[in-house]
Amino acid sequence: MSVIGEIQPNMPETAKKRGVVAPYKLAHVNYRTSNYEEMINWHCKVLNAKITMSTPMLTFLTYDDEHHRVAIGHFPELAEQSLQVAGCEHTAYTYETLGDLMATYERLKGEGIEPYWCVNHGGTLSYYYFDPDRNQLELQIDVFDSVEELNKWFDEGDFHTNPVGVKVDPDDMLARFKAGEDEKDLLFRPTIDPSEIPAQLPTVPRT
Numbered sequence: 464m465s466v467i468g469e470i471q472p473n474m475p476e477t478a479k480k481r482g483v484v485a486p487y488k489l490a491h492v493n494y495r496t497s498n499y500e501e502m503i504n505w506h507c508k509v510l511n512a513k514i515t516m517s518t519p520m521l522t523f524l525t526y527d528d529e530h531h532r533v534a535i536g537h538f539p540e541l542a543e544q545s546l547q548v549a550g551c552e553h554t555a556y557t558y559e560t561l562g563d564l565m566a567t568y569e570r571l572k573g574e575g576i577e578p579y580w581c582v583n584h585g586g587t588l589s590y591y592y593f594d595p596d597r598n599q600l601e602l603q604i605d606v607f608d609s610v611e612e613l614n615k616w617f618d619e620g621d622f623h624t625n626p627v628g629v630k631v632d633p634d635d636m637l638a639r640f641k642a643g644e645d646e647k648d649l650l651f652r653p654t655i656d657p658s659e660i661p662a663q664l665p666t667v668p669r670t
Contacts, residue, residue, distance in 0.1 A: 492554050493534040494598060497541040501595045506533050508574060509592065509600065510556065511567075544597045553591065553599035561649065564588065564604045565640045568633055578602075580661050581636070583652045584628035585620060586613050606650045621654050630658035 478484045496502045503522050506512060512524040515531055523531030544550075558564045568590060571577070578590040589603040607613040616622065629652050639649055 490529065491532050491534055493536065494594075494596065495536045495538045495541065496596050497537075497539050498595045499535065499537040502535050505576070505594050506535065509571060509576060509594070509602075551598075553601050555589070555601035555603055557587075558602065558604050561588070561604055561640065561646050564590070564602060565637050567602060569637060578633060580658075581631040581633045582628040582658050583631050583650065585616060585622055585625075585652050588631065588650055589628075590633060606652075625654075625657045627657035627660060629653060629655060 474484070477487060494502060499522075503514070503517075503524070506524055507514070510524070510526045510533070512526040512533065514522060515525050516523040520537050522535045524533040524535070525531050558567065568578070571592075576592065578592050580591040582589055582591075583606070586606055587603040588606060589601050592600045592602065594600060605613075607616065636649065640646075
């Protein structure tokens with residue numbers, strides 16, 4: 464890894480703070496699809512996003528002040544995805560609070576969109592969804608308040624024997640959350656055998 468003095472003498476202030484010149488954020492994810500309107504509608508619903516630009520070939524979506532977080536390109540007659548090929552496993556979106564994640568789960572379930580796998584990884588509580596093209600989205604929250612706490616758990620916890628996590632019942636989690644159970648108890652990961660990772664792609668409901 465290059466250090467400041469080895470890159471250029473007049474380094475930007477942001478790079479000086481890091482010690483290297485590197486991206487300061489992940490800007491967006493770009494999908495190609497033949498299910499154009501379906502993909503746009505699904506991602507708008509799931510991410511509570513809005514359309515910032517749309518043409519018959521390309522649509523931009525955002526859920527914050529970025530001009531686009533998701534780009535969807537229209538390419539008719541594409542083949543469906545398969546788990547038997549190499550590629551991006553999933554894209555993850557972090558919510559600020561457990562309440563935000565619970566509200567999102569409840570809202571989406573009411574619209575017929577449900578996660579195929581809910582798991583406490585230890586570092587995150589994660590709900591996984593398939594979009595209409597079978598791209599995987601992870602909606603998550605951080606379990607720990609700081610990187611230092613997370614690293615301590617990596618060193619002292621059972622991550623090495625269970626790197627996958629413990630399966631979570633999302634309806635039970637929602638009910639316990641609404642009942643006012645302490646969040647530390649809700650996010651506690653018991654020391655048990657790893658959850659089984661779903662091996663097959665489910666049928667994705669059309670929206």
